[in-house]
Amino acid sequence: xxxxxxxxxxxxxxxxxxxxxxxxxxxxxxxxxxxxxxxxxxxxxxxxxxxxxxxxxxxxxxxxxxxxxxxxxxxxxxxxxxxxxxxxxxxxxxxxxxxxxxxxxxxxxxxxxxxxxxxxxxxxxxxxxxxxxxxxxxxxxxxxxxxxxxxxxxxxxxxxxxxxxxxxxxxxxxxxxxxxxxxxxxxxxxxxxxxxxxxxxxxxxxxxxxxxxxxxxxxxxxxxxxxxxxxxxxxxxxxxxxxxxxxxxxxxxxxxxxxxxxxxxxxxxxxxxxxxxxxxxxxxxxxxxxxxxxxxxxxxxxxxxxxxxxxxxxxxxxxxxxxxxxxxxxxxxxxxx
Amino acid sequence: xxxxxxxxxxxxxxxxxxxxxxxxxxxxxxxxxxxxxxxxxxxxxxxxxxxxxxxxxxxxxxxxxxxxxxxxxxxxxxxxxxxxxxxxxxxxxxxxxxxxxxxxxxxxxxxxxxxxxxxxxxxxxxxxxxxxxxxxxxxxxxxxxxxxxxxxxxxxxxxxxxxxxxxxxxxxxxxxxxxxxxxxxxxxxxxxxxxxxxxxxxxxxxxxxxxxxxxxxxxxxxxxxxxxxxxxxxxxxxxxxxxxxxxxxxxxxxxxxxxxxxxxxxxxxxxxxxxxxxxxxxxxxxxxxxxxxxxxxxxxxxxxxxxxxxxxxxxxxxxxxxxxxxxxxxxxxxxxx
Numbered sequence: 149x150x151x152x153x154x155x156x157x158x159x160x161x162x163x164x165x166x167x168x169x170x171x172x173x174x175x176x177x178x179x180x181x182x183x184x185x186x187x188x189x190x191x192x193x194x195x196x197x198x199x200x201x202x203x204x205x206x207x208x209x210x211x212x213x214x215x216x217x218x219x220x221x222x223x224x225x226x227x228x229x230x231x232x233x234x235x236x237x238x239x240x241x242x243x244x245x246x247x248x249x250x251x252x253x254x255x256x257x258x259x260x261x262x263x264x265x266x267x268x269x270x271x272x273x274x275x276x277x278x279x280x281x282x283x284x285x286x287x288x289x290x291x292x293x294x295x296x297x298x299x300x301x302x303x304x305x306x307x308x309x310x311x312x313x314x315x316x317x318x319x320x321x322x323x324x325x326x327x328x329x330x331x332x333x334x335x336x337x338x339x340x341x342x343x344x345x346x347x348x349x350x351x352x353x354x355x356x357x358x359x360x361x362x363x364x365x366x367x368x369x370x371x372x373x374x375x376x377x378x379x380x381x382x383x384x385x386x387x388x389x390x391x392x393x394x395x396x397x398x399x400x401x402x403x404x405x406x407x408x409x410x411x412x413x414x415x416x417x418x419x420x421x422x423x424x425x426x427x428x429x430x431x432x433x434x435x436x437x438x439x440x441x442x443x444x445x446x447x448x449x450x451x452x453x454x455x456x457x458x459x460x461x462x463x464x465x466x467x468x469x470x471x472x473x474x475x476x477x478x479x480x481x482x483x484x485x
Numbered sequence: 486x487x488x489x490x491x492x493x494x495x496x497x498x499x500x501x502x503x504x505x506x507x508x509x510x511x512x513x514x515x516x517x518x519x520x521x522x523x524x525x526x527x528x529x530x531x532x533x534x535x536x537x538x539x540x541x542x543x544x545x546x547x548x549x550x551x552x553x554x555x556x557x558x559x560x561x562x563x564x565x566x567x568x569x570x571x572x573x574x575x576x577x578x579x580x581x582x583x584x585x586x587x588x589x590x591x592x593x594x595x596x597x598x599x600x601x602x603x604x605x606x607x608x609x610x611x612x613x614x615x616x617x618x619x620x621x622x623x624x625x626x627x628x629x630x631x632x633x634x635x636x637x638x639x640x641x642x643x644x645x646x647x648x649x650x651x652x653x654x655x656x657x658x659x660x661x662x663x664x665x666x667x668x669x670x671x672x673x674x675x676x677x678x679x680x681x682x683x684x685x686x687x688x689x690x691x692x693x694x695x696x697x698x699x700x701x702x703x704x705x706x707x708x709x710x711x712x713x714x715x716x717x718x719x720x721x722x723x724x725x726x727x728x729x730x731x732x733x734x735x736x737x738x739x740x741x742x743x744x745x746x747x748x749x750x751x752x753x754x755x756x757x758x759x760x761x762x763x764x765x766x767x768x769x770x771x772x773x774x775x776x777x778x779x780x781x782x783x784x785x786x787x788x789x790x791x792x793x794x795x796x797x798x799x800x801x802x803x804x805x806x807x808x809x810x811x812x813x814x815x816x817x818x819x820x821x822x
Contacts, residue, residue, distance in 0.1 A: 282711025282743050339681040346680050346715045374619025374722050374764050378683045382715025406619050408763070426745070427711050 149275065151243045151268050151333045152211035154181040156202075156235070157195055160228050161188040162217050168193035170245050171216030173327040177306055181333075183208045188227065193217070202238040212268075214330060215244040224248050233259045243268035245326045270326040273340045273349075280347030280386050282427045287357030288482060290434070291389035292367040293420050295411055297376065297404045299397040300466065301367040302328050304437040307466040308364050308393070311475045319362040322354050324383060328366045338368055339379055346379060350386025362478075365389065371419050372411040373403050381423060388427035391434040391478060392420055398451060399442045413459065434481060435474040436463040486612065488580045488605050488670045489548035491518040493539075493572070494532055497565050498525040499554045505530035507582050508553030510664045514643050518670075520545050525564065530554070539575040549605075551667060552581040561585050570596045580605035582663045607663040610677045610686075617684030617723050619764045624694030625819065627771070628726035629704040630757050632748055634713065634741045636734040637803065638704040639665050641774040644803040645701050645730070648812045656699040659691050661720060665703045675705055676716050683716060687723025699815075702726065708756050709748040710740050718760060725764035728771040728815060729757055735788060736779045750796065771818060772811040773800040 155178075157171050165172065175182045175195045184200030187193070200208065213235040219225060224246065232242055232250070236259040244250050250267040251257045260267050290308065292301040305321055305328075312319035321328070323335025334353075341349045354363040365387045369376030394416050403410055411419075417433050424431040436455050440448035448465060455463040462473035492515075494508050502509065512519045512532045521537030524530070537545065550572040556562060561583065569579055569587070573596040581587050587604040588594045597604050627645065629638040642658055642665075649656035658665070660672025671690075678686045691700040702724045706713030731753050740747055748756075754770050761768040773792050777785035785802060792800040799810035 279742070280712040282745055339679070341680050342676070343678050343680050343683050343716045343719065344676040344713065347712055372763060375617040375684055376681065377722055377760075377763070378715040378717075378719025379680045380715075381718045382680070385711050385714055405616070408619055423714075426709060426714070 154183045155214040156205040156210040157185040158215045159187045159193045161190040165193045168217045170327045174330045177331045212241040236265045241266040270329045277345040277348040285356040287361045289363045289389045290391040291365045291387045294370045294395045299395045300439045301395045305366045307471045311471040322365045324366045346382025347386030385427045393435045395437045397439045434477045440465040491520045492551040493542040493547040494522040495552045496524045496530045498527040502530045505554045507664045511667045514668045549578040573602045578603040607666040614682040614685040622693040624698045626700045626726045627728040628702045628724045631707045631732045636732045637776045638732045642703045644808045648808040659702045661703045683719025684723030722764045730772045732774045734776045777802040
């Protein structure tokens with residue numbers, strides 16, 4: 149999936165900012181691609197960028213209308229369909245994170261066919277992939293893994309891309325989730341791939357590269373999550389990472405959506421290294437990323453110091469304290485490899 | 486997916502028996518459902534059951550035309566479509582293991598819509614599942630796992646169903662692959678499910694049951710296979726088995742389709758127990774099933790004895806020597822649980 153940039157961000161008339169979470173994520177990480185927003189009367193989300201009409205957005209170079217919002221009830225409302233069709237007729241591609249496929253709405257499908265526009269459903273996978281081969285391929289790879297879902301893997305991976313590029317390293321973020329696909333304009337929502345092709349899809353989005361190039365692969369789920377561990381394992385095997393960063397949220401008491409307790413960071417390090425060795429025997433941890441939002445700064449620093457000492461790894465909150473220490477470790481560990 | 490039985494087996498004009506492998510599997514395990522076969526001129530496969538016309542099959546009670554063959558090139562040939570449409574018009578449902586979806590062929594889709602017939606594509610999943618919850622549910626469960634793909638997991642599971650039922654135990658085969666779905670008339674081809682729902686789909690096909698009821702769940706792939714380990718792990722977590730049997734093929738030198746070496750039976754036992762404990766801390770191995778087809782009988786017996794001694798578990802070739810020792814162990818281990 150390759151989405152043409154820049155974007156006009158469609159927010160519809162969502163009732164709050166949370167319903168536009170994906171759109172906010174895109175705007176945070178790719179402000180240069182988010183030229184303008186299109187809001188309908190009553191919209192309660194605001195990305196803080198210019199409100200543009202379709203002709204204005206086209207004049208500013210926008211190529212794709214991005215539907216980075218969730219709609220209630222799973223049915224695309226008629227007044228959204230009308231705007232999407234108008235955008236297609238004006239010459240836009242459309243990329244959507246909705247559960248419903250754009251092409252399943254006849255008016256949208258017809259308009260796109262007539263105009264030759266591309267419809268991207270990032271939550272679905274229409275691409276077919278080969279099955280994974282597990283063969284080592286050149287280039288370096290880092291994967292973010294987690295003690296749970298939604299513990300900052302995407303944020304950490306994107307922050308590492310920025311931090312490593314700032315340090316002059318050749319590094320590319322590789323998206324495996326829908327927001328990540330919008331942010332990078334490419335990738336695959338790995339949880340939407342047919343089960344047989346999980347590792348093959350990851351091999352496809354992170355192909356052989358130059359020996360010192362880094363692919364920074366966005367992790368998903370957790371090897372300890374009873375709902376999603378299969379996805380996490382296929383992702384680990386397909387990524388065959390040389391390095392991994394463990395992401396953690398310290399206040400959570402059960403794993404997201406289920407009654408299971410959280411694993412320890414030590415358990416995640418050990419199991420990731422154990423299982424990852426199947427496709428990369430040289431796999432090693434290079435750091436810990438903690439979302440300390442719920443802690444006071446002193447508490448946060450104390451926790452990170454304790455984790456760093458316990459595991460012999462740099463530990464940071466990428467949002468609060470940056471990723472410098474992680475990049476230092478990566479540079480040191482892979483200086484001559 | 487619930488397929489109406491009995492079946493009329495459609496073999497088309499396949500060039501050899503291998504192309505009808507699925508049909509042979511169904512006939513071996515459910516001869517009572519395979520009332521007749523329908524072959525076109527030039528067909529080189531023969532299930533050894535009566536050749537029936539559509540009216541003859543209907544008169545004998547057949548409900549579903551089963552397309553248990555593979556076609557070359559991925560396109561359904563016109564002369565097959567013609568026969569399938571005729572079957573629908575005569576009142577049959579159609580169940581297919583083809584890569585192409587029946588409903589993607591306009592003539593078939595139209596005929597089915599007109600007649601109200603069901604089209605089952607066992608290689609595809611149109612069902613939606615909840616995500617897995619990982620909560621313990623009543624009833625007992627056994628999962629077959631493997632050192633590799635295609636090492637006899639389906640056969641072993643079906644043989645256990647028969648052996649346990651013969652012993653008076655309440656046991657049901659639960660299909661997770663396409664041939665298994667045909668054989669049991671229900672189930673899900675788990676490798677065709679969207680990645681996020683692997684464990685949830687398994688929870689769905691093996692729901693809460695009476696305390697002494699056994700679900701015998703067909704395994705897929707291997708935790709050590711770099712292409713499919715994610716599927717195997719999701720299946721393990723969703724199955725939350727109390728017991729597992731390790732299936733093995735002793736002459737294989739690399740894992741199917743890839744360059745990776747085979748794990749040892751010990752490695753498979755240990756990793757299955759380790760990872761399975763996430764959703765069932767009481768998980769334990771109850772036996773080893775070896776496909777000894779390539780070995781002379783003396784060699785086969787010696788190998789099984791050695792494996793049994795090494796692992797402290799019954800070891801058998803279910804095809805050659807039956808599953809009595811496995812059933813003995815299951816009965817002994819779970820006598821009072």
